[in-house]
Amino acid sequence: MTLSDIDFPTPGEGDDCRVVREILDLVADKWSLYVIATLKDGPVRFNELRRRIDGISQRMLTITLRGLERDGLVKRTLFATIPPRVDYELTDMGRTLFTPVMALVTWANTNQGSIQRARVRYDESQGVRAGQPAQ
Template structure:
């Protein structure tokens, strides 16, 4: 097969939505936070910087629907709700950690590629008669580097 991978497109259609959900930043942060043990909603909210209450609720519901997170309600006053990873959710830790390690190992190369791409795009825009200097379309916002360079 010369290094090529056979792709079953019918499987891709089934796999892609799951990868999109479990691969989004909030899901990854929730899974890794819950990897440390059961947490209450408010503890998750405090532990995950920048997540809104609504986004946390929606993401937890999606993870619960997919069988990655279990929700347990205790009939106390006020009601207490705990969230924990299921066995399936715990099995997601290994690939998430591996993906994070891959990103860490390739940060410099990714940052360099982004800078080169943005520079080439800017040069193309400046040289193109289709994008005159007086064009009203703003240039794309520069991407922040994945990490601060020393």
């Protein structure tokens, strides 16, 4: 597949570009990637998700799960037990997202050194000191 084989929405033609951008923003969100990866092997309870995803707050996990559920990528199941139990799992559509997401993660891992070196070269060419953001 080449870029010419992909039907990219053209900016300014309807809402396609905006809708695609919104979906990509959700999926590329820092926490969404962790949630998707954590749910890849099956249902997980809320508190277990929180323990497995280092650094996520209860509020941010709730917001992330709601967004993924709203978009049909995650399914929430409430069990009428005492105390109530809630499980989250990827939907069929959510499972189809796992492979491309992991391909992007693999690409980032493979290229992180090259990207860091490119940043250093660029910053040096712009006279930016180490540790300072480029303007």
